[in-house]
Amino acid sequence: MSVIEEALAALDLETKVKLLSGKDFWTLPAIPEIGLRSLVMSDGPIGLRGIGWRPDDPSVALPSPTALAATWDPALARTAGQVLGQEARRKGVHVLLAPTVNLHRSPLGGRHFECYSEDPLLTGEIGAAYMTGVQEQGVGTTVKHFVANDAETDRFTVDIRVGERALRELYLAPFERIVGAGAWGVMAAYNGVNGSTMTEHADLQLGVLKREWGFDGFIVSDWTAARTTAPAANGGLDVVMPAVGDPWGEALVAAVRSGAVPEEVVDDKVRRVLRLAARVGILDGATPAVVPPSTLDGAAVAREIAARSFVLVRNEGDLLPLDPARLRTVAVSGALAADARVQGGGSALVQPARVVSPLDGLTAALAGEPTLAVPGEGSAYAAVLNAATVTYAVGADPRQRVPFAAAPQWSDITGVLRAAGGRELYRTPLRSAYVRWMGDPPPGVDPDEIEVLSLSARLTPAESGTHELAIVGFGEFVLTAGDHTLFEGPVYRANDESDVFRGAGERRFPLELTAGQAIDVVLTQRGGNPGFVSFAIGHAPPSPGPDALLDEAANAAAEADVAVVVVGTTEEVESEGFDRTTLALPGRQDELVSRVAAANPRTVVVVNAGSPVLMPWADEVAAILLTWFPGQEAGAALADVLLGAAEPGGRLPTTWPRRDADALPVTPTDGALAYDEGVFLGYRADPADPLFPFGHGLGYTEWAYESLSIEDRAAVVTVRNTGPRPGREVVQLYIGPSTPDASRPRRWLAGFATAAAEPGEAVTLRIPLPDRAFQVWDGGWQTVPGTYTVEAAHSVIDRRLTEPLSI
Numbered sequence: 042m043s044v045i046e047e048a049l050a051a052l053d054l055e056t057k058v059k060l061l062s063g064k065d066f067w068t069l070p071a072i073p074e075i076g077l078r079s080l081v082m083s084d085g086p087i088g089l090r091g092i093g094w095r096p097d098d099p100s101v102a103l104p105s106p107t108a109l110a111a112t113w114d115p116a117l118a119r120t121a122g123q124v125l126g127q128e129a130r131r132k133g134v135h136v137l138l139a140p141t142v143n144l145h146r147s148p149l150g151g152r153h154f155e156c157y158s159e160d161p162l163l164t165g166e167i168g169a170a171y172m173t174g175v176q177e178q179g180v181g182t183t184v185k186h187f188v189a190n191d192a193e194t195d196r197f198t199v200d201i202r203v204g205e206r207a208l209r210e211l212y213l214a215p216f217e218r219i220v221g222a223g224a225w226g227v228m229a230a231y232n233g234v235n236g237s238t239m240t241e242h243a244d245l246q247l248g249v250l251k252r253e254w255g256f257d258g259f260i261v262s263d264w265t266a267a268r269t270t271a272p273a274a275n276g277g278l279d280v281v282m283p284a285v286g287d288p289w290g291e292a293l294v295a296a297v298r299s300g301a302v303p304e305e306v307v308d309d310k311v312r313r314v315l316r317l318a319a320r321v322g323i324l325d326g327a328t329p330a331v332v333p334p335s336t337l338d339g340a341a342v343a344r345e346i347a348a349r350s351f352v353l354v355r356n357e358g359d360l361l362p363l364d365p366a367r368l369r370t371v372a373v374s375g376a377l378a379a380d381a382r383v384q385g386g387g388s389a390l391v392q393p394a395r396v397v398s399p400l401d402g403l404t405a406a407l408a409g410e411p412t413l414a415v416p417g418e419g420s421a422y423a424a425v426l427n428a429a430t431v432t433y434a435v436g437a438d439p440r441q442r443v444p445f446a447a448a449p450q451w452s453d454i455t456g457v458l459r460a461a462g463g464r465e466l467y468r469t470p471l472r473s474a475y476v477r478w479m480g481d482p483p484p485g486v487d488p489d490e491i492e493v494l495s496l497s498a499r500l501t502p503a504e505s506g507t508h509e510l511a512i513v514g515f516g517e518f519v520l521t522a523g524d525h526t527l528f529e530g531p532v533y534r535a536n537d538e539s540d541v542f543r544g545a546g547e548r549r550f551p552l553e554l555t556a557g558q559a560i561d562v563v564l565t566q567r568g569g570n571p572g573f574v575s576f577a578i579g580h581a582p583p584s585p586g587p588d589a590l591l592d593e594a595a596n597a598a599a600e601a602d603v604a605v606v607v608v609g610t611t612e613e614v615e616s617e618g619f620d621r622t623t624l625a626l627p628g629r630q631d632e633l634v635s636r637v638a639a640a641n642p643r644t645v646v647v648v649n650a651g652s653p654v655l656m657p658w659a660d661e662v663a664a665i666l667l668t669w670f671p672g673q674e675a676g677a678a679l680a681d682v683l684l685g686a687a688e689p690g691g692r693l694p695t696t697w698p699r700r701d702a703d704a705l706p707v708t709p710t711d712g713a714l715a716y717d718e719g720v721f722l723g724y725r726a727d728p729a730d731p732l733f734p735f736g737h738g739l740g741y742t743e744w745a746y747e748s749l750s751i752e753d754r755a756a757v758v759t760v761r762n763t764g765p766r767p768g769r770e771v772v773q774l775y776i777g778p779s780t781p782d783a784s785r786p787r788r789w790l791a792g793f794a795t796a797a798a799e800p801g802e803a804v805t806l807r808i809p810l811p812d813r814a815f816q817v818w819d820g821g822w823q824t825v826p827g828t829y830t831v832e833a834a835h836s837v838i839d840r841r842l843t844e845p846l847s848i
Contacts, residue, residue, distance in 0.1 A: 044326040045315045048075040049308060057311045058293045063283040066480040066572060067092040069314070076325025077318055082183075082261070082282070085139030086155060086171075087384055087672065088391035089128040093481030094574070096456065096469045100391035101128055101339035101673070102384055105651050106141060108350035108669035110157035111691035111738075113771040113793055115170035121346060122174020124339045129180040135321040136181040136226060139389075142168040142215040143191045145652075145695040146722060147705040151193040151620045154385040154651020154670055158694035159723035159735070161211050162790050165218030172224050178333045181321055183261055184219045185228035187239060187250070188212050192707035192714070194620045197266075199709045200233040203716040208234070209818035210720055213245075217254060225258040225317055229278055231266045237276075240267045246277025259313040264388075271301040279310040285572075340674060347671040347678030349769075352691035353739040355665040360643055362685030362741055363603060365407060368429035372601035373400050374436035374594035374637060375630070377609045377649045380444050381675045385651050387617025388479070392472075393673040399607050399647060402676020404431045406684055432601065436594030436637070437587065439628030441613045442547045443511045443579035446474035446562070451498050451580070458486060459493040466490060474498050474564070474578035488572065495565040496578055502554040506583030512548045512564060514576025519565045522552055547579065587629060591636050599640040605683070606637050606662075609649030620707045624655045624698065634658045647679065653697040656732060667691070685741065692738035692771045692836070696723045699732040724837045725786035736790075736836035742768035744796075746841035747803065749833045751810075758833045758842070759805045762798040769797045772833060774808050776815075779828040779845060785817070788832065815848050824848065 052060075056072060064070040064079070071079040084090050088100040101124060103109075109118055129137050141152070145159040157164040172182045189201040189212050203212065220227070227250065230239040239245070240262050250256045261280040267273045270292040273281070281289050296302040319327035353361065381398040384390060397405075407429040446454065454474050458467040467483045474496045482488050500522075502508060512518050512532055520528040527550040554560065564578045584590065598604035608630040614621055625631070638644040638661040645664040648654060649671070659665065666689060671678060681687035698704055705718060718726065724735035742764030750757045756774050772795070777788035791814040796804035815829065816822045828847050834840040 044324065045312060045319060048077065048315050048324065049311055051075050052311065054297060054304065054307070055294055057307050058289060058297075060314055061279065061293070061307070061310050062281045062287045062289050066283040066285070069280065077315070078323040080136065080314070080318060080321070080323060081134050082136040082138055083129065083132070083134040084389040085125060085137045086141055086389060088393065089125060089132050089134055089137065090389070090391045091132040091134065094476070094478030094483055096392070096471055098132065099394040101343060102391050102393040102396075103339075103343045104347045104350055104672040105154045105385055105670035106157050107154050107651050107694060108671060108691070109171070109346060110163060110167045110694035111350040111352055111669065112346065113163065113692050113694070114349065114795055115166050117346060117349060118167045118170035119174035120337065120342055122171040123178060123334070124337050124342050126175040126178025126180040127333070127336055128339065129175070130178055130333065134180065135323060136183060136317070137175055138183050138185065138228065140168045140171045140182065140219075141185050142219060143186060143189070144212060144215070144722070146191040146716070147707050148624055148653040148695070148698065149621045149704045149707045150191055150652075151615060152385075152387065152617050154615065155387075155389065155617070159696060160694070160790050161214035163694055163793070165215040168215055169219045169222040172219050173222060176223065176225060177331055179321055179329050179331050181225040181258075181317055183226035183228040184216055184224045186230035186263055187216055187227050187260070188230065188245060189234050189716075190230035190232050192620050193618055194707055195709050195712070197231045198712060200236060200713045201716065202235060202713050204719055206818045207716060207719045207722075211722055213249065216250075220250065220254050220256050225320055227256065227258065227260050229260055229262050229266060231263050238268070240278045241269060241272040241276035243276040251277060257313070257316065259310070259317050271296045274302045274306060279313050343672040344674035344678050344681070347668070347674055348681050348687040349690040350669060350671070351678070351682050351689040352667040352693055352737070353664070353689040354667060354693075354733045354737060355659065355662070356739050357663045360603075360663040361645065361666070361683060363683055365429065365684050368407065368602050370601040371403065371407065371429050371431045372434070372594070372597040372604045372641070373403060373431055373607070374434045374597065374604070374633065375607035376435050376438040376440060378605070378607035379433065379435075381607075382609055382611070382649050382670060383672050383675050384670050385616060386612035389617070390477070396673050397676035399605070399676045399679050400431070400433055402678070402680040403605070403683070406680035407431055429602075432597050434594040434597045435590050436606070437591060437629040437633035439609075439626065439630055440611050441627075442513060443509055443549065443581035445513070446498055446500070446578045446580040447472065450503055450582070451500055454496070454498040457495045457497070458482065458491050459495070460490045461492045463493075471496070476577065477575040479573050493565060493567055494574065494576070495563060496576070497561065497563045498578065499559050499561050500554070500580065501559040502556055502582065504583055505554065505556045508552050508554050508583060509549050509579075509581040510552055510562065511550070511579030511581070512576070513579055514566065515546070516576065517567045518576070520550065521563045523560045527552070549579075591629065591633060594633060595636040595640045598637040598644065601641060602643065604637050604641040604644045605647060606634050606644060607647045607649055608634060610651065610654065615651055623701050624653055624704060625701070626654050631657055635661060638662045645683065653695065653732075655700065659732065688741045688766070688768055689738070690740065690769050692736050693733055694735075696728060696731050696735045697733040698728070699730055703728065703731075721786060725789055727787050734836050734838045736771070736773050736834065737839070738771070738836070740768045740770070742766045742800070744768070744770045744835070746833055749831070749842035749844045751831060751844055751846050754810045756792070756808045756810060756831055756833065756844070757805060758808065759803055760796050761803040762800055765800055767797070767799050769795060770835070771795055772806055772808070773836065774810075775832045775834055775837065775840065776810070776829050776846070778825075779830045788830075788837070789814075791831075810846070
């Protein structure tokens, strides 16, 4: 008898059921009598937060999943997974709640940034590589959210109405690929599909996932997604999380004893949990699935992924890369240039040890001071010491809330937890005046003892005038500045789930300050929920007003050799928990771009957004670089790309629409959201006028597509670097019926591969053509015979070579 079967046989019904529910927010219970330690889960997908608040243990923050998919490089995705598996082990986490492989059905989806692509093949390949990298470190993954959780509006209750063919060919396909590659876990979504909520969906969880695909891992509910006892148990769900609101426990024991749930169903669930425990090394007597490899430099990997993910969508007159030796003045503008948005909002936020903003990265690079030593690039800028002056103007600030207090005007930022009577439980320095955790307080702190949470810091204003301090949070607060109490009372958010992710309401307070005269600021919160804490001190210095800010940016741009404008989304418009209402950039950022471009024809726009935005100014500017949410090394990678130390290696993983009306709807009608487009999603719908097409991206060199042939069900493609610089090309392979078929898209992605070459060098790639590329779902997978056109392409609309293939 195996270790797993022996452990299972030793458990009574109550203990087995106990093992299937969280004992708190993040963990499953230990069962010492069988040598089982507690299984710990934590959010991803770009960093490991851990199970509580640990300011002394920051997390690596990699670029967003949209950025990772934009590399079109499974090997790099595997490296990203290895970094996160390494981080999980360091933080004592056994299961990473990632990757998210729902599709980019609509750019209005609020969690778009956390998914990979509109294409199931690209999503599956990147997701499978990421999963493999994590699990190579002995850490499990949960591929999520199974299935069709492609938007946030009414996500707890919405019923997705999707045809069987689209469900199979598009939405289930990435899960099938990643489960087939060996995923140890899957997360069941909140939503329903065709009339059944996913945590109870026996046809999909039991019929497809476990039986048809042979999945031997565990299915865990999204947090609070499970709401029933017998229907969820009999529907294939294995583990309910978290402890709060658990519908199993004693109710599941009673259901087994009444015959409503067979005990063998419970045994199968426990067996899956024990199998996972064995794989991650927390079941005595079982050999872990893998031996972790050597460690990686997370910051270096973050920088590499960022640069490789940046998509250059416009480069008139070959403005980029900039020549540092010829630059004298660079005018940078945009609030996000100084306060970069490096990750998406929501449950997966992490706190990195540092963030390199675009302004900091460019300033350091142009001073000959690389912000991170990267092999082969450490002295890339040494020759241009003092070559350029970088000026900065806010120009336009899209943030609806004032930013959190942070250096350089703020110092001695400290967080303190106290018990009743003022006894200090914990004290820690902080990088910014922001406290947030979901789960446990710091180690050694009893959450029941926490009575007071406080932030204190010293503000030394750089300018005199009316500053604004702000409270961001919910609860009972006291805000003091020096000897003055600015606020004492309640700050509460609206009672809806989305507000958890939008953040609590903000209360602002004007304060007259004198430049150079320091003042101590303290924000204290009493009571609250120690399992979910989020509050901050905000600070805004005096402002001349929005019109004056625009004038300042335009005037600075007019005097500069080149202007760099950083625009993007904010947490108020792009985050988990709610969908976007428009793709337009918030605030007056569009006006900022137009003003700067009119003042300086050498304008580069850097778009810091996790998903598509509208660009009414696209034809007005010389260059546009999409940087997604680029992770902690954002500014360092941006400097690498703008100044030519690295090539922008990204290609679009999703079609960028030109107008709001081109985005599919995400708002349910009468509780249901119909996927009426069927299999005609994104580029498969053959949009006539996209802003930028699927697969598009410019590098810093040129490529000739020299030959395409079909050999043994593989496409053999030869490409040559005909430009002046080393480069990387993503060769995309599309196929479609040679005779138009109204029931099928005109073409679809069948494979891809990456070529790297020196100037003049040719590379030959062999890209397999899998059977699935020629099949449709019709009660089963059916090969459609006929003649197909195979196309080797730079993008879906830039197809270079074609070859017929008969099936």
